[in-house]
Structure formats: structure tokens, C-alpha cells
Amino acid sequence: MLKNVSRAVLVVIVVSTSLFAQQDKSKRPSPPATAQCKSPEGKTIITVDYSSPRLKGRTLAELEPPGQVWRTGANEATTFVTSANLATPKGVDIPAGSYTLFTVPEAEKWTLIINKHTGEWGIPYHYESEELARIPMTVSKLSSPVENFTISFDQAGGGCTMHLSWGDTQASVEFTVK
Numbered sequence: 001m002l003k004n005v006s007r008a009v010l011v012v013i014v015v016s017t018s019l020f021a022q023q024d025k026s027k028r029p030s031p032p033a034t035a036q037c038k039s040p041e042g043k044t045i046i047t048v049d050y051s052s053p054r055l056k057g058r059t060l061a062e063l064e065p066p067g068q069v070w071r072t073g074a075n076e077a078t079t080f081v082t083s084a085n086l087a088t089p090k091g092v093d094i095p096a097g098s099y100t101l102f103t104v105p106e107a108e109k110w111t112l113i114i115n116k117h118t119g120e121w122g123i124p125y126h127y128e129s130e131e132l133a134r135i136p137m138t139v140s141k142l143s144s145p146v147e148n149f150t151i152s153f154d155q156a157g158g159g160c161t162m163h164l165s166w167g168d169t170q171a172s173v174e175f176t177v178k
Contacts, residue, residue: 030054030074030149037153037160037175045177046082046160048101051075052148060167064105069113069125072101072164073149077120085178086159092133093178099132103164103171110137110164110171137164137171 030053037046050073053063064070072078078101086094094114102113102125117130146165153160159176 035151045084048080048151050078055147066106069102071123072103086175087178092135112137137173139171142168142170
């Protein structure tokens with residue numbers, strides 16, 4: 001009898017886990033999104049996959065506590081995949097590969113963390129030993145607020161500028177192909 005109950009519980013757990021894994025992510029409160037940087041020839045240089053949370057009347061400080069590591073989106077940690085070796089104006093080199101993005105938002109400055117540890121949910125953050133780089137971002141105020149957290153790229157010349165926009169804030173960093 002106990003053996004049959006254990007099997008039944010195991011079947012329920014396996015089926016529930018399978019259904020959860022197959023859940024339509026687009027129906028989440030913070031749906032998935034993708035941003036890409038392409039070369040002038042149309043080749044994808046950078047792909048960022050993230051989940052886009054909404055403000056819903058809350059402030060950025062409530063959702064992204066200043067000075068604390070944030071997973072740069074919602075749900076699963078944000079992925080950053082580059083098919084080319086990159087550099088930043090601050091002299092940071094990023095080899096082609098797959099990474100996880102985190103940020104440290106503050107009122108006047110944001111820091112982008114590119115981490116070699118992939119496949120994580122996101123927080124709590126305990127991956128300092130696997131950081132590839134911490135890169136200062138340029139912060140500006142937007143003329144109109146952005147309800148949905150958005151990652152976008154502006155392509156120019158041999159690289160792209162990545163923008164993180166949410167509320168009245170935009171944090172940006174430039175990447176060039178080496």
C-alpha cells in the first residue's frame with residue numbers, strides 16, 4: 001500500500017514538473033523578450049534573452065534596490081551570447097561565448113556584471129568568483145517613462161550600444177567587435 005502511494009506521489013510530481021516546464025512563458029506576468037545586435041551585413045553579434053517585468057505602479061527602487069545586484073529582468077537570469085570577441089570603451093574584453101547579465105543599479109550610476117556562470121534563476125547572487133567583468137554604464141533620464149523593462153541595441157559602425165530602459169531611467173554601454 002505504502003509503495004503504491006509513493007509511486008502515485010512520484011507520478012504526480014513528474015507530471016506537474018513536466019507541465020510546468022511546458023508552460024507558455026509568454027503568459028507570465030514578466031514575459032520573455034529578446035534583443036539582438038547585428039552587424040551591417042546582418043550577422044547576429046549579440047543576443048540577449050530576458051524576461052520583461054512591469055512597473056505596475058511601483059518604483060524602480062522597490063524593484064531594483066539601489067546598490068544591490070539585480071538579475072537584470074525577471075524569472076530566469078538574463079543571458080548574453082556573443083558570436084564575436086567584444087571590447088568596451090573602458091578597455092574590457094569579452095571573448096565570444098555565453099554569459100549571464102546582472103546589474104547594480106544606483107541613482108547616478110549603474111554597473112553591468114558579465115558573469116561566466118550560466119543557467120541560473122538569477123538571485124540571490126553568489127557568483128563573484130565567476131565574474132568576467134564589471135562595466136560602468138552611462139545613466140540618463142528618459143523623457144517619458146517606460147512601463148515594461150526593455151533591453152535594446154543601437155547598431156553603429158563596428159558595434160552596438162546596449163540600452164536597459166525602465167521607468168524614467170536608461171543605462172547604456174557600448175560594445176565594439178574586436
